[in-house]
Amino acid sequence: MGYVEFTREMKRDYTILVPNMLPMHFEMIVQVLRNYGYHLDLLRSSGHKIADTGLKYCHNDACYPAILVIGQFIDALQSGKYDPHKTALIMFQTGGGCRASNYIFLIRKALEKAGYGYVPVISLNLLGLEKHSGFQLTPSKLIRMVYALILGDLLMTLVNQTRPYEVEPGSARELAARLTRELADEMAQKKVTYFWVRKACGRVIQAFRQLPVAPQEKVRVGVVGEIYVKFSPLGNNNLEDFLVSEGAEVSMPGLLDFFMCSCWCHMMDFKLYGMRKREYLLQKIMLRYLMHKQRDQIQMLKQAGYHAPTPFLHVTELVEGYIGIGTEMGEGWLLPAEMLELYESGVKNIVCAQPFGCLPNHICGKGMMKPLKEKNPGMNIVAIDYDAGATVVNQENRLKLMLANARENQEAQKSQSA
């Protein structure tokens, strides 16, 4: 399998385009990488033409996230804003038995088809699936990207918990945007250490606490699902905004869980099958490290009176009796685990977002709903499929049903306790 390498020489004057999945997280990750001398540009394009462009160059039955990412890349290359001969693309590659591992290749094929076969596509992965001499994932880069992740998760959590109650509409998001910018700038200036991250976290929490809010009753709605459509407003037709506009407080388990789960799944290969012994140790160390960071975050959030994420190890225990923890493709067992995590923390209303025809979600999403609902009374789940052809009307109508039930359940509970 040949591919265009991103060489050391390219590093000097190439612009690397980054697809946008989580605005806050990615902005800081991009900033981290800039510190290593790369020129990066985070794509912010949206609208119909992204999916249209994607459909044009990619097999129409490919996953919706692939279609969007390809659409976004090719749209950018065709926009005239970049010199295609001085541009590279970067994509996160998960590996594993899900077809998502093939995104990188679908992107390359689409580029070929669109006449950009010479544009290098950098695979960002932890498994050494590909080598690019101009872009190597060193431990120092990796750790700093993790810091960006931590801060991103924190900002996201705080925005979600503040936004429905803000006195000044839009103030929570503005604050987050300002903080994102500031933190990104600081990361550019100084050598980032975890000590700094902890202090920054404290500062972020403090800033949010000072934001004027008016307590009012909201229904809490959790969002879980396939990683891209769960987080990306482009992928889920601005799900978060819709829910907030309907008077809900959104709760989204963070990206850190996804990475911890990814470590966990690699460890399972050794535990269940005796494979990849060497990686096992490395993954174990990484998982420990991430869990430690998560613990800090939980502590800080709790102290400040916010809802905090559930410790990862506890999450792994929650799915017992529902699904085997060896279910590792896609989001795997993490998907039902996150629903249970939400339920346990009092969020009984859940949107499960997935691309149309998502393979692992047949099992881990739709396949788990019956037992989940049976064993957890009052769990109110709605599964929403996202696709280039699916319409917002249909999606919103189903969301409204979930919300109507949510409100009714809340009323019932209130009258019961009163």
Next chain:
Amino acid sequence: MDFLGLDIGSTTAKAVLVRGGKVIYQKYDRHFSRVRERARELVEEVRQLIGGERIKVAVSGSAGLGLAEAAEVPFVQEVFATSEVVKRKAPETDCVIELGGEDAKIIFFDGGIDQRMNGTCAGGTGAFIDQMATLLNVSVGELDALSLNHSRIYPIASRCGVFAKTDIQPLLNQGARKEDVAASIYQAVVNQTIAGLAQGRRIRGNVLFLGGPLYYCKGLRQRFCETLELDEQHACFPEYGRFAVALGAAMYAEKNGLETDCDALIARFDRCKNVGAGRGNLKPLFENEAQHAEFAARHGKNDVPRGEISAYTGEAYLGIDCGSTTTKLVLLGRDDEILYSYYASNRGAPVEIVKEQLEKIYALGGERIRIVGSAVTGYGEELIRNAFGVDCGIVETIAHYTAARHFQPDVDFILDIGGQDIKCFRIKNGAIDSIMLNEACSSGCGSFLETFAHAMGMSIEEFARRGLYGAHPADLGSRCTVFMNSSVKQSQKDGATVEDISAGLSISVVKNALYKVIRVGSAQELGRHVVVQGGTFLNDAVLRAFERELGLEVVRPAIAGLMGAYGAALYSKKCRTSSLISPEELKGFTHTATSAVCGGCMNHCHLTVNRFGGRKYISGNQCARGAGQSAGETDLPNLYAFKREYLTGLKSGPARRGTIGLPLALGMYELLPMWHAIFTSLGFQVQVSGLSTRHTYELGQFSIPSDTACYPAKIMHGHIEELIDQGVDAIFYPCLTYNVDEHGGDNHYNCPVVAYYSELLQGNVERLQHMRFLYPYLNINNASRLARGLMQCLHAWRPEISRGEMRAAVKAGLAAREAYVQAVRREGEKAVAIAREKGKRIMVLSGRPYHIDPEINHGIDKLAASLGFAVVSEDSVCHLAAKPEVQVLNQWTYHARLYRAAEFAAENPDVELVQLVSFGCGVDAITTDEVRAILERRGKFYTQIKIDEITNLGAVKIRLRSLIGALEEKNHGIC
């Protein structure tokens, strides 16, 4: 105070006015997409009744959503509204089934309320029934009346409307009784509701049926009651069934409604007249009439010579194209001039139409014209050929190619969009280089436009004409027709006009053909001389959209809709004398159709027996046996049959330690010899569920949670039920993240569905929870690991099994597996040798191991054999070729075989590859392009067959015959 509930669904608008707990006004009406106007009219009527009295109002329904937002009237979600009504009016209800225009819902009340709505891909509702009625050329009322007189039910795919259509159309063309088809349509709706919505929960107890279709269609009620085994006490069809949602909205209004009066409400509706900023951003098809005139003039030049039938004397040639929705006839004179032509919908009765037309031709031509050659093509080819003694039948791809080449000898690319099919040919060096056909699931073609035009209350011509000048064509997406329907709904909400929608639909049809079927990246790929044809291209809006999307001027023959018949007529010029039915014989022509079930094998094909006077033609059969002939394929090797025999012939020992059931589905098809040997050697009696039938699927359809999963996965539920019924002590289907490592790729994964389906079964098949279901996570590539895993898994049940015993069993299992692999490979080599000796073509029918199941492949292997191919499977020949270079991550065991099998086909001139793809197989979105690339690199044809529940092999036959036709044409040239 009165309470007004408005329910504006996708096709109808309902209003209910409640005063003092009693309904004092109700109305049910189609709204023809005029949502706001119709709502206003309803309120107008209410005003006439109650004048200026105060009311409280709330709106519900999918189309009401947008209106409520714009007019700032409280909205209540329709399922929520229904639940409220049922709780109040029929509290003893256990389950509600509500069918609407485009939505289907189920609400369970027993054991905690649980509401379900159909997902994105499920059109089996009111709109679907409408579409099917159009297809049968009857009204919905007539359809219902017909269904009550049925004598049998045909299996019709119920996954979605488009699929169902693919099954129904050929039934009609084969002459099935309309009564039976009507009832089968209803049955499809029922099956879809159960499989798509119940998702694992049984529908039982007191069932309440709501919604328009269930109120009007008695036949549909009957089908539901029979299928769910409900008696009169338990099936309730209340008088308010149509109005349940509106009633719920009125009840909601009582608490949370907007207090107003009718005038103020009307004013609100009027205010939001111009709402809808989200209009399409596409350019209009034509800026002005002059532009269109110039366009029309350019295309007007591409005509053929015509002759006068009333004046012509001499020999003539008849071409008939009996297509899926239309029937076309062309009569050619000796200089290829068209003497007579006919083009019209076949109204579900093609035999009648051809008879009428022949009568007409004979009447017009009299003694002067002598028809010396005739040919027929299209879906109804065999029926018409048998009915009227037509001389030859040709596959439609070849007919269309013949016609297009006659028109433009240096053609590079032909695109034909017909009623239901899209066919594309790439021509290189005067021969067909590749053929692309649409799948069942992208039938965004002519018949869709037509049905849609009818839904808007106009003819297709009128609809198309209005689309030419739509100022802001709506962007409707291109995935499938069901999706398009809801996109239309959305753009109407955004204020799109009929003109915009018509233009938008034309653009969608084109995009679907270009990006989904042809997978084109740029105009250059198609070449310089492109011919477009098929009835759909007579629509100027579609033609214009096509030229615009590609930026290329193309040729559209004036007879675009007749090209199949024209090609057939040209083809028939080979003939010297004709066996076509004579005018005298035609006078005494009769046609009757009866149905029967074939007893030739366990497939039990549903046959339609057509009788034309003394002659008989049988259709619906998957192999030659059904037609009363001996199974003529037996002398050619068929690896699919070999594998089936091998797997079903495995023998187990006595039940020393109990019985263990192995479901023969998904990955079990690959590893059965191994598990079978392991458990037999451990002293279990192994019971394997049999090969699947339609009945297997139906047994398990109640517990399928995801309606978009692949058919091979869905059928697994039936196998589990079968095993439980057999009373086995345990069922075993392991979770295998990794499949056998054959070193054929970069990794050796299973797909997520094959790997973890047990997890889903455990959660959704109720009866499994009361029995021993073993689904350990195992590593099958390491004997000691495997033994350890199995020990752990069996420990609780049979702790006495010793380590040594297990090791021996695993050893036996691995040996059995190896023996199977070698046997298949040996047989593959033998098949290749035999075929070569006999000078037969070899077909690698390449899919996954579970595609050998007769219910999953619907007998395609036998069909291929009957067409003269020696059939080999992918795993029987993949060892004969090297690992090819692929552009993707080659990480699944089954796919690695697929690539190598493709390489084998590419290397050998007498081997063709046909890829079987199950609908919904996400991984095949990746492999199909690669397999195509491997084959086309060496100048081979790529043929893909998408399979699902659809049982009709009509489309498959066309694909395989096209392949044969193209191969022959490449070798010898046609005509």
